[in-house]
Amino acid sequence: MQKKVSAVPEPILRGKPDGNWNNMITKTHLIKYFFSLLIALFLTSVTAFGFTPTKQQIEMFKSLSPEQQKALASQYGVDLNDLGLGGSSAQPDLGQSQNQPNTRPTLQDTSMFNRADDQPAGDTDAQSEPTKKKTELRQFGYDLFGDTPDAFTPVADVPPPDSYVLGPGDNLVIQLYGKENSSYNLVVNRDGQIQLPEIGPITLAGLTFSDARQLLMDTVTQQMIGVKASVTMGSLRSIRIFVLGEALQPGSYTVSSLSTMTNALFASGGISKIGSLRNIQLKRQGKLITTLDLYDLLLNGDTSDDARLLPGDVIFIPPIGATVGISGEVKRPAIYELKKENNVIDAIQLAGGFTPTAFPAASRIERIDYKGDRTLVDANLTQSSGKNIKVKDADVIRVYSVLETMEDVVMLEGHVERPGGFAWRQGMRVTDVIRSAEELLPFPDMNIALIEREVQPTREKVVVTFNLGKALSNPTGPDNLELKTRDKIYVFNFEETRTDQLQELVERLKLQANKDLRKQTVIVSGYVRFPGEYPLGANMSARDAVTLAGGLTENAYGLRGEITRVTYSETEEQSIEHINVDLANSAAQNLKEEDELHIKRLPNWLDQEVVTIEGEVKFPGKFKIKRGETLTQVIERAGGLNEWAYPEGAIFSREDLRMLEAERLKELRSKLESDIAAANIEQQTIEQKVAMEDANDLLESLNAVRPLGRMVIDLNSIIAGRGQAIQLKDGDKLVIPRKKQAVTVVGEVQFPTSHIFEANLDAKQYIERSGGTTQKADDNRIYVVKANGRVFLPEPSGWFKAGKYQIEAGDTVVVPLDADRIKPLTLWTSVSQVFYQIALGAAAVASF
Template identity: 70%
Template sequence: MQTIPSAAPVFILHGKADGKDTTMNTMLRLLLRNTLLLGFALWSATSVQIAAAVPGTNMPMPSQQQIDQFKRLSPEQQRALAEQYGINLDELIQSGNPNQPQFQESNLPNARPTLNDNSMFNRQKPGENEQTAEGEEDTENAEEGLRQFGYELFAGVPEAFTPAADIPPPDSYVLGPGDNLVIQLYGKENASYNLTINRDGQIQFPEIGPINLAGLSFNQARSQLMETVQEQMIGVKASITMGTLRSIRIFVLGEALKPGSYTVSSLSTMTNALFASGGISKIGSLRNIQLKRQGKLITTLDLYDLLLQGDTSKDARLLPGDVIFIPPIGATVGVDGEVKRPAIYELKNERRAMDVINLAGGFTPTAFPPASKIERINQQGDRTLVDLNLSQPEGKNTTVRNADTIQVYSVLDSKEGVVTLKGHVERPGDFAWKPGMRVSDLIGGMDALLPLPDLNIALIERERQPTREKYALTFDLGEALLEPGGSENLALKPHDTIYVFDYETPRSKQLSQLVNRLKLQASKSMRQQTVTVSGYVRFPGKYPLGPKMTAQDAVALAGGLSENAYGLHGEITRITYDEDEEQNIQHLIVNLANARTQDIQAEDELRIKRLPNWLDQEIVTLEGEVKFPGKYKIKRGETLAQVIERAGGLNEWAYPEGAVFTREELRKLEEQRIKELRQRLESEIAASNVEQQSPDQEVAMEDAEALLENLNQVKPLGRMVIDLTAVIEKDYSIELRNGDSLTVPRTKQAVTVVGEVQFPTSHIFESNLNTEQYIERSGGLTRKADDERIYVVKANGRVFLPQKSGWFAGKGYRIEPGDTVVVPLDADRIKTLTLWTSVSQIFYQIALGAAAIATF
C-alpha cells in the first residue's frame, strides 16, 4: 500500500479499490485532497466551511483522526504536503465561502471500517458492556469484590492506536509491497532516492531498472542493492535505510472487545493488534491467544507472561492476513485476603493451591497461611468451605477447581505480651510486658506524669482468662510510685491497660469503652459490674466496679468530693431481688469519713449530698452616687439597706427618688413579655394591612410600624420600682438576690416631655409649673395626640395616669425633678390595634429606665 514520505502523518486508506482503473496513488491523492480541504479549513483563520464530500469523487470524507493529524502539523509542513500533491492552499483560502452550510457529521457517506469504526464486525454479547474508564471500573470492582486479573491492561486505550513510527525495523524484517527504501548514492555520483516496492514486488531504480525485493529480509535486500550499485555504477557506493513501512490488514476475532478487521503497521505484534481492538472482553482468555496464518496455528500468547514476568518472547510479529483468535476464558480461581494481588486468575498449568498463590504475588507480611480456606461449589451446587493450611505441604499441594476462591486471613490484630498506658502521662502507648513487671516499672516515676495528675486513684483494665472477660482494679497511684515496695504497686499482666486521670478531663469519656464492655458482659447470673456516682462530686457518672471496691474508692474514681459536697454522709441506693424475683430497693447511709470499710456492690448508686445552707457566691452591684460603689458579695437574707450601709451610704449628690433597681429574673420575664407583645402586634398590623383604610389610618399604621421597629430594638432591663428613701430609713426591706443592681443618679434638675408633642425635649424644673404647662413649653399637643391618656413616669419608675375629671390632681401627682410627661398616640385612630397602649407604655418605661442608667 502506498504511504506518504517525509514528516507527514500516515493517512491510511481503508477498504478495497472499487475495481476500476483507478490506481492506488490516485485514490490516496483524492483522499489527501479531501483531508487537506477540511483540515486546512478548520486550521485557518477564515474558518472556511466545506461540503460533506468533494464533488466529482466517490471518496469518503476524511476521519476525525486524519483531520486531527493534519491540524497538528505546522503551517510549513501543511503547505509542503499540499504542494507535493498539487494543492494550492492560498487558492483554497481565497475560494472558501463562509456562507456555506456547516459540516455535519450526519451528512457523511457511509465509510468502510477503520481503526475507530468496526461496526460491521461488532457484536455485543448479552449482558456485556464495553470497558469503562479506569475510575468507574475501580468503583464497580469495589462494590462487586474481586476483579479479574489483567484486563485493566487495556483500560484507557486511545481510540486511534498507531505504533511508533520511529522504531528501526530488525534486519530480519521481510519486505513487501508498500515498504519504502531510502537509498543514498555517494562517490562518483551523489543522489538520493525514496523508492517504494510496488505491487509486483519491485522498485524502479533510476539508471538500473526494476529490482525484485519482495519476500527478502531487509538485510538481504540491502546487501543485494549494494552489490547491484557497485556492479552497474562504477565508483558509486550506496547507503540503504528503511523509510516508511507498509500497512497490513489483519483480523482480531473471538472474545475481543471490538472484533473486526484492522489495518496496522507491518511492525505490529499480537499485543499491538489487541490494543487496536480495544482489548479483551471479560469472558475472553488472556492465556491462550492464538495466532493463525492461512488456517494454521502459528503460536499462542500467554499475556500472564507479559504481565507477571515482562516476557515478550511469544509476542509474534504479524503478517498480512493473519488472524488473532481469542477463545473463551478457561478455568478461574479467585484469591482474596492477605496476598499481594487479590484477584480472579485464569488457570493454565496451575493445579495446586500454592501455584495460584504464586500467581497472586505470594503472601503479604501480615498473612497467616495456616488459617486459610477454600470456598468451593460442590457437585450438588452448594457452596462449601474447605480448611486449608498453606504452611504445610499438604495444604500447598491441594488441588484447586474451577470457580474456587482461596481466602488467606491475616494475623490477629491483638498484640501479645504488651501492656498499655493511657491518660495523663507524658508517653502513653503500648509497651512490652516482662515477667514481674509492676505499675512503677511501666510509668517510671512522678516525672512521667503530666502536671496536676490525680494521685489518689488510677485504674487497671484486665482480662479474665480464658474467657477474656474484662474487669477493673483500682489502686492508689501516688503510693504506688512513691513506695514501689508497697501493696499498691500492683503486678501487671499481659494485655493490662492502666488509666491515669487528671482533675480536668471528664473520666466518663476515658472509661466509656470499658463501661460499655461491662454492660455487654452482664447476664442473669452476673449483674453489670458498674457503679453510679451522682451528686456533688467532680465527675458524676457510671464507673467500673472492681473487686472489694469501697465507697471511698468510688468517690475517688469520680474525682473526689466537690467544694459544696456534704462530706460526712452519703446515700447508697441498692436494688436486690428475693427468691420470688421481687425487686427490693434499699437506701443505705454510708459514713464518708470511714467509707474505706463500706463495700459497694454491682449497680449501686452512691449519691453525695450538698452542704446544708450552702450558698453559691452571690454578688450585687451598687453604682452611681454611693460613697463606695462596686460589686459586693452577699449572704442569704441580706437586704438592700444593709449593703448600702456597707457601701458607706449615699453621698451628698445622690437623688434617691430617681434610683433604678434591676433584677435578673425580672429582666427575663420582661423579655418574654416583650416577645409576646411583639408577635401579637406584628399579627395585628398584618391583619390591618389587609383591610381597606382611610388616609389617616394609613398614616397611623406607619406610626405603628415605626413603634414596632423600635420595640424590636428594645433591650429589657428588669427594673423594679422602689422607694429608696423608705428603704434606707428601713420603712421596708428588700431582700437581695444574685445579680441585683442599684443605680443611684445625681440630683435631677429637669422635667422631660416625650410623645405626641410638637417638640419633645427636657425643661428645667420649676416648682410652680404643672403638667399642662410643661406640655405647652414643648409646643403643645400634635394632631395625633391622645389628650385623655397623658401619664407621668416618676423618676423612680412609677406611673401616674390622668383622672377622668381632668388633668392631674392631688399632691401625689405633683411634677418633680426627673419626671417624664408622656403624651401617647391616639390609639382610637387605629381601632384594630388593641395592643397599642400597652406596647407604647412598655416602650417608654424601658426607654426612660435605660436613659437613667446611661447617665452614668
C-alpha cells in the same frame, strides 16, 4: 477439611455469571441471531414496502462485512446501489505511515458484529444492580484496554529492524554517490520488485531488510563502476489482518506492517470479559504460529511472544479458561485466569504474594462441590499441605489479616506525657510503666487511677482501682499492682471531668451485661466534683467511688452518703432500699452493681451571695451578704449616701424580676408578631397601612430591648425606716444617681427631648415646649413616670391636678401612640407601655 455452608457471599466473575460459560456463549449466539434478524427485517421492509430506511438502519447494515451484505442483498432482492453501497468498499488505512505519524488506528467497516454484551472495562456490565453490590473482585488485566490505546500504536518513523521482511507497498530510499550522485524513492511493486534506473528490476519481496540492503549495495557496486549505494527504509506498507473470537469488536483491520499482536488487540478495542488473556492465538494460513499470554506482559513485562504480524494473519481469542478469585491480604486482589497454575500457592503468586499484614495460616477457599453446593475449605498456607491444595474453576481464595489487637502489651492512657503501649512481661507492675510523677502531665489526680483488665477466655472487662500516689511513693506497697497482658491503665486530670475519658469503658461494661451479670457500673451524684456513671471496681467502697468522681465539693456533707440499691428476690420481685453509709470510714460498705451513691449538701450551707451598690455612695462596689440582710444595712456598709445623691431616682433591680420581665417580653413579641401578620392579611386603608409601619418599627425596637428587672422603691422612706425593709438576694443591684435638673418628654411629640426643670410648669407645658403632640398621639392617655419608676395617670379631665402630681426634676412625661388607630393590634397598648417603661429604666441606668 471441608465445611458445607448454606450461604457464602459469591464473588461475581464479571462477564461470567455463576461460573456458567454455556449461558454466556448461548447469549452471544442469541445476540448474533437477533442482529441478523433485524437486518433481514430491514431489507424486507426496503423491498416489500418501499420505505426509506433510517440512518441508524443503514449504519447497522454497513457494519456487516461485504460478503454478508451481498448475501443478504441477494437473498432479499435488494440492489446495494440503492443503499449507496454499490461502490468500492475500500477501507481506511489503520496503519501508521510516514505521512501520518500520529493517526490513531480506527475500526474498519468490516467489523463482523457489534457485541452488545461485551463492553469496555470501565462500562457497565450486563449484571443486575443487586449483583454488582455483591461484587468484591474485578477481573485482572482487562483494564489494559481502557482509555489509552494510542500508547500501543506502532510508531512509524523509527528505523525498522534488520529482520523486517519486505513486501509490496514498502518504500526504499536509495542514495547513489561517488562517480554519480542521485537519489531514488522506489516502491516494491506487486511482483515484489523495484525498478532501479540503469540497472533494471530487482526482486526484494520476501527478503529481510538487512538482506535486501546488502543485495542492492552489491548490485550497484558491480554494475555501476565507481558508484556506491546507501539504502534506507521509506514509508512502510499497510497489511490486512483479522482479529476474531472474543474481541470487543472482531473484524478485519488494516494496520502498519510493524504491528504486533498487542497492537492489533488494541485496534480491535481489546478483549471482552469472556475472552482469554492467556491463550491468544496467532494463526497464519490455517496453522498456529504462536500463542500470547498477556499475563507475561502485565506481570513480568515480557514481550518475547508478542509476534510481528504479516498480511492475512488471524489473531484468535478463545473463551476464558478456568478462573480463581483471590481476595484479602494479597497485593493484587482480583479474579485471575488459570493456565499452568495448579495449586493455591501458584495462584497466590499471580496476585503478587501476601501483604505484610497477612495471616496465611487462617485462609479459606470457597468452592462449588460436585453436587453444586457451596463449601469452605480450610487452608493453612504456611504448610505444604495447604500450599499444594489443587485449585478448581470458580474457587475463591480468601487470605485473612493478622488480628488488630496486640498481645503481650500494656496500654497507658490519659493524663501522661507518653501514652501508648508497653511490652508486657511476667511480674510487671504499675511502676514499670509509670516510673515517676515526672512522667505525668501537670495536675494529675494522684488519689486514684484505674486498670481495665480482660478476663480470659471470654475477654470480659473488669476494673481495678488503686492509689497512684501511693504506688509511686511506695513501690513495694499493695497499690503497686501487678499487671497482666492487655491491661490498660487510666490516669486522670485532677481539674477535669473523667466521665468522657471513661465513656467507652462504661458502654462496654453495659454491653456485656445480661440477666446473670448486671451492669458493672455505679452512679455517683450530688455534691461531688464530677458526677456521673463510673465503672465498678473490684471491692470498691463508697469512699473509692467518691474519689473516682473527683472528690467532694466544698459544700458536700462529707460524713455520710446514701446508697440507693435495686435488689431482686428469689421470685424475681424488684425492691429498692436506701442505705446510709459512713464516708469517714475507709472500710465503709462496698458498692454493688448499678448502685447509686448520693452525696448530700451541708446543712444550712449558704452559697456566697453578692449585691452591687453603684452611684452616689461613699464606697460603691460589690458586697457579700448574709441571709436576711437588708438594703438599709448594706447602704450603711457602703458609707451611706453622699451629698450629690438623688435618692428619689434610685433604681433597684433584681435578677428573678429580670427573668420574669424577659419572659413577658418574649410573650409580647410573639403575640405582637402574630397580630401584625394577621393585620397584614386584611384589607387596610392608607391610614392603617401607615399605622402598621409604626407597629413594625416598634416591634424592631422591642426586639432590641433588654429586660432590666427594676422594682420601684422609695429609698428615702426605706433609709428613714418608714418603709418596709427590703431583704436582699444574690444579684440585687442598687443604682443611686446624682441630682437631676431636667424633665424629659418622650413619645408622640414633635421633638422628644429633656428640658431644664422649672417648678411652676406642669406636664402640658413641658409637652408644649417639645412642640406639642403629633397626629398619632393619644392625648387622653398621657402619663408621667417619676424618677423612682412610679407612674401617674391623668385625672378624668385629661390633665393632672395642680399640686397633687407636681412635676419634679428627673420625671419623664410620656405621650403614647394612639392604639385605636391600629384596631387589629389588641396588644398595642401593653406593648407600648412595657417598651417605654423598660427604655426609661435603661436610660436612667446609662445616664451615670
